[in-house]
Amino acid sequence: MPGAEHRASSASDVGSAGVGLVVTNLLNELAALGTLLEQAAREQWWLDAYLVAAGLNQIAEDYLHDSAYPLDDAVSLLAGSGSRTGRLAGRAAGASALAARRIAARTDGFQRTLGWQRQAAILVDDLADVVIARDGQGTPALAHRCARLSREIPSLPLAVRQRVLRLPACFYDFDERPEDLARLVERFIERSTDRDRPLLVTGVRTSGSYLAPLIAAALRARGCGDARVLTVRPGRALLEEECALVRGIARGGQVLMTDDPPVTGSSLAAACAQVERLGVARTSIVLLLALQGTSAKPPPALADYGAVVLADGEWSVHSRLEPEAARSELQVLLDGELEIKAIETLRLPGAAKQRGHRRALFRVRGHDDVDGTARELAVLVSGVGLGYLGAQHLGVARTLHSFAPRVLGLRDGLLYRAWLPAERRMAADSDKLATGAAAYVATRQRALRVARDTTVAMFGQRPVWEVGGLLLGAGFARAAPVARVALVDRAVRRLLRVTEPSVVDGSMTPEHWFVPAGNGMPAVKVGLSDRTYWSLGLACCDATFDLAGVGAFASDGALPERVRTAWLQETGNEVDSERWLLYELAHLWGRLRADPAQEAMVRHASARAVQRYFAGAFLTDVDRVATGKLCALDIDGVLETEQLGFPTLTRASATALRALIAHEYLPVPVTGRGLEEVRDRCRAYGLVAGVAEYGSALCLDGGERTVTLVGTDGDAALRRVRAALQERDGVRLDPAFVHAVRAYRLGTDGRRRPLDVPEVTECLQAAGVAGAIEAIHGESQTDLVASGVNKGAGLLALVDALAADGGNRRPEIALAVGDTAADAPMLSLARSAFVPAHAAPEAMVARAKRVRRPYQAGLALAVAELLGHRPGGCARCRVGQQTTERGLLLDLLSVAEDGRRGLALRTIKLGARLR
Numbered sequence: 043m044p045g046a047e048h049r050a051s052s053a054s055d056v057g058s059a060g061v062g063l064v065v066t067n068l069l070n071e072l073a074a075l076g077t078l079l080e081q082a083a084r085e086q087w088w089l090d091a092y093l094v095a096a097g098l099n100q101i102a103e104d105y106l107h108d109s110a111y112p113l114d115d116a117v118s119l120l121a122g123s124g125s126r127t128g129r130l131a132g133r134a135a136g137a138s139a140l141a142a143r144r145i146a147a148r149t150d151g152f153q154r155t156l157g158w159q160r161q162a163a164i165l166v167d168d169l170a171d172v173v174i175a176r177d178g179q180g181t182p183a184l185a186h187r188c189a190r191l192s193r194e195i196p197s198l199p200l201a202v203r204q205r206v207l208r209l210p211a212c213f214y215d216f217d218e219r220p221e222d223l224a225r226l227v228e229r230f231i232e233r234s235t236d237r238d239r240p241l242l243v244t245g246v247r248t249s250g251s252y253l254a255p256l257i258a259a260a261l262r263a264r265g266c267g268d269a270r271v272l273t274v275r276p277g278r279a280l281l282e283e284e285c286a287l288v289r290g291i292a293r294g295g296q297v298l299m300t301d302d303p304p305v306t307g308s309s310l311a312a313a314c315a316q317v318e319r320l321g322v323a324r325t326s327i328v329l330l331l332a333l334q335g336t337s338a339k340p341p342p343a344l345a346d347y348g349a350v351v352l353a354d355g356e357w358s359v360h361s362r363l364e365p366e367a368a369r370s371e372l373q374v375l376l377d378g379e380l381e382i383k384a385i386e387t388l389r390l391p392g393a394a395k396q397r398g399h400r401r402a403l404f405r406v407r408g409h410d411d412v413d414g415t416a417r418e419l420a421v422l423v424s425g426v427g428l429g430y431l432g433a434q435h436l437g438v439a440r441t442l443h444s445f446a447p448r449v450l451g452l453r454d455g456l457l458y459r460a461w462l463p464a465e466r467r468m469a470a471d472s473d474k475l476a477t478g479a480a481a482y483v484a485t486r487q488r489a490l491r492v493a494r495d496t497t498v499a500m501f502g503q504r505p506v507w508e509v510g511g512l513l514l515g516a517g518f519a520r521a522a523p524v525a526r527v528a529l530v531d532r533a534v535r536r537l538l539r540v541t542e543p544s545v546v547d548g549s550m551t552p553e554h555w556f557v558p559a560g561n562g563m564p565a566v567k568v569g570l571s572d573r574t575y576w577s578l579g580l581a582c583c584d585a586t587f588d589l590a591g592v593g594a595f596a597s598d599g600a601l602p603e604r605v606r607t608a609w610l611q612e613t614g615n616e617v618d619s620e621r622w623l624l625y626e627l628a629h630l631w632g633r634l635r636a637d638p639a640q641e642a643m644v645r646h647a648s649a650r651a652v653q654r655y656f657a658g659a660f661l662t663d664v665d666r667v668a669t670g671k672l673c674a675l676d677i678d679g680v681l682e683t684e685q686l687g688f689p690t691l692t693r694a695s696a697t698a699l700r701a702l703i704a705h706e707y708l709p710v711p712v713t714g715r716g717l718e719e720v721r722d723r724c725r726a727y728g729l730v731a732g733v734a735e736y737g738s739a740l741c742l743d744g745g746e747r748t749v750t751l752v753g754t755d756g757d758a759a760l761r762r763v764r765a766a767l768q769e770r771d772g773v774r775l776d777p778a779f780v781h782a783v784r785a786y787r788l789g790t791d792g793r794r795r796p797l798d799v800p801e802v803t804e805c806l807q808a809a810g811v812a813g814a815i816e817a818i819h820g821e822s823q824t825d826l827v828a829s830g831v832n833k834g835a836g837l838l839a840l841v842d843a844l845a846a847d848g849g850n851r852r853p854e855i856a857l858a859v860g861d862t863a864a865d866a867p868m869l870s871l872a873r874s875a876f877v878p879a880h881a882a883p884e885a886m887v888a889r890a891k892r893v894r895r896p897y898q899a900g901l902a903l904a905v906a907e908l909l910g911h912r913p914g915g916c917a918r919c920r921v922g923q924q925t926t927e928r929g930l931l932l933d934l935l936s937v938a939e940d941g942r943r944g945l946a947l948r949t950i951k952l953g954a955r956l957r
Contacts, residue, residue: 478565737836
């Protein structure tokens with residue numbers, strides 16, 4: 043196992059005695075895992091041997107049940123289509139996936155893999171027996187079988203050997219342990235009325251590949267000899283012999299279903315439905331689950347099934363986080379340094395996490411073993427994962443010890459380290475943070491190099507490149523599954539090609555950074571491996587991904603720019619803006635997937651990241667004027683598109699914006715968007731001012747000053763309606779709105795939906811503000827503004843404010859472009875008014891002209907009419923030479939700028955650029 047990619051050791055230091063395998067990279071392929079299996083068996087680290095063997099078996103099982111990527115995604119998307127054509131396409135995709143599986147099953151490579159997987163499954167069962175026995179010892183024959191299984195790996199097809207391990211959330215992201223599973227089995231047996239029934243323990247992959255064999259072993263240890271194991275991945279068809287196994291159990295047996303702690307339970311419910319379709323009665327299915335959170339019951343999706351559960355507080359990890367248990371372990375770890383006299387639990391700052399690893403903070407008091415002086419230290423004890431899956435934290439901390447807080451040791455899945463006080467946390471806007479992050483990432487890249495980027499083969503596991511494809515593919519709307527296969531994923535992989543792969547951190551936000559205590563290093567980083575291998579996705583081998591994570595959530599561009607500058611100074615390497623943007627968006631996608639409640643924050647942060655990108659690509663070299671004629675531009679559907687799930691410029695609108703500025707016009711956004719969002723755009727694009735929240739407020743002085751236009755009565759009415767909406771289940775309010783209210787619900791696809799008109803009417807009446815508040819229903823939200831507020835009045839107020847600030851005559855409104863009825867008052871004020879081809883009839887006013895193209899392409903035509911030439915068509919406003927990478931990303935960001943009719947042509951051009 044050459045290099046850091048597969049570095050393993052016996053963990054001989056005191057704090058790591060008996061740890062077993064210690065590796066710095068867990069994203070290993072089959073051959074590397076085979077070598078680890080041999081080493082673990084040779085050293086008799088049977089828990090690690092079990093975990094590695096279960097991973098080998100999982101890889102083989104996923105290959106045997108595979109489908110051509112991403113046909114399964116297409117099937118899921120199209121099955122719920124509202125159109126007959128979409129449903130037919132979904133059935134066609136499903137038939138294609140089934141045909142692909144059947145053809146693959148006839149190949150020699152498939153049969154070789156099937157035979158090898160059967161051996162692996164038997165070995166996993168035997169190793170599970172050793173693990174459950176706890177004091178049991180494997181035999182030389184068992185170690186020989188591990189070695190033999192490993193040495194047969196080279197005979198398997200390349201497509202199997204290049205597959206990368208999927209990490210089990212149960213033992214990597216959570217603190218489940220074999221003894222917890224044994225306790226579940228005890229409870230099941232206590233409730234069982236017929237202990238002679240044959241049992242089929244069915245695990246939902248990936249966690250099920252690790253949980254099910256241990257549960258079956260615990261059943262065997264309690265005398266239930268007829269306990270078989272099956273794993274399933276929802277949506278993937280079972281092999282014929284597996285179907286026969288399930289049908290056999292259906293005749294008088296029982297199916298025990300297990301998975302990691304469920305959130306919605308949808309995957310587990312789908313797996314249960316799969317075995318039901320093979321003849322198993324619902325009453326014969328029992329769930330065996332460890333739960334997290336406050337609920338002692340499985341989620342509602344699983345309510346129809348019998349369940350044996352282990353509540354959060356009953357997990358064995360909690361007893362090991364008690365003061366006396368911690369004292370016992372710490373006395374071993376601090377032997378020869380400190381004689382512990384007292385230990386007490388301290389309150390951890392922040393809200394307790396509902397899911398994930400459990401941890402506790404202790405104050406330890408004692409006497410120095412050398413000179414007897416009194417000493418005190420704070421120690422954080424945190425779960426990090428089972429066996430070698432958790433020992434990886436120790437391996438990385440050792441390798442990067444100069445950047446890490448003091449690590450006392452790793453004991454049975456718990457990491458003990460020095461606690462850093464909050465007063466040492468670095469300020470999020472400090473230059474020291476940027477410098478420290480750059481130095482840390484550069485050191486990490488050198489120390490944790492890997493032979494190649496294994497994430498390129500992680501199809502369907504949501505690595506960063508695949509997340510980028512998901513985000514950018516959304517621009518193709520219903521054609522997204524096909525576009526991703528044909529173009530988008532290939533384009534993103536090209537944009538994110540990694541030349542120096544290494545093990546990344548993945549958890550780089552400012553709260554992880556502390557001022558060092560005189561060790562000569564620029565920073566101390568906590569959580570060196572907390573998100574390295576996220577079971578929800580975002581696997582990556584590019585150090586730049588870590589850099590982008592430092593400022594991805596920043597409210598302005600100062601911190602990201604500092605980090606990029608520090609990286610250039612540290613390494614001499616400049617990061618291209620396309621890579622940086624995609625990595626920022628991937629970090630934000632991850633935050634949303636982990637915490638859907640942060641949807642509004644993630645949308646705004648994603649929009650800011652794209653604004654920084656477009657400003658750098660189109661506007662940095664354009665001279666600006668302080669006074670001039672105004673161009674009032676609506677944002678949604680005109681200046682920007684939301685086809686990607688968050689607002690973004692396109693090539694056409696960015697070029698139009700550049701042309702207006704270059705020709706000494708003053709573009710001003712006049713929008714229904716929130717005041718903070720208008721301020722973001724003024725700062726990013728260098729705009730002098732803007733109108734926000736349908737004319738409720740002004741943003742002046744380039745975003746540095748705001749003025750409210752809503753009176754006291756209107757403000758009071760808005761407070762009442764805001765309070766009424768907050769009481770309604772499922773209704774969300776956008777926090778970016780200050781002087782108006784934006785309300786919405788989230789659809790099943792995660793996108794925003796407007797409120798029903800009757801619901802809004804009822805809410806206004808209940809709040810007693812029916813005459814004081816007006817509702818504006820959009821495609822994805824419902825906005826509520828004070829009566830009398832409109833974009834026209836807001837634009838006139840802006841003209842007056844600019845005239846007062848400049849001490850000159852009122853600036854002329856030379857151009858206005860909008861597309862809804864709310865834009866009509868603004869359009870009526872302009873000397874030249876335009877609406878794009880998609881605009882609602884209500885947007886038309888007497889002097890407005892409808893251009894022949896929609897959306898941002900329509901904006902470009904309107905600007906062309908004003909200037910007398912297309913944007914970018916003269917030396918003054920021409921866009922400079924662009925790199926191939928920039929052209930490719932702009933193509934992807936701009937596919938929806940010309941509506942459906944332009945989509946086909948843009949797709950063809952994108953394909954040509956890829957070729």
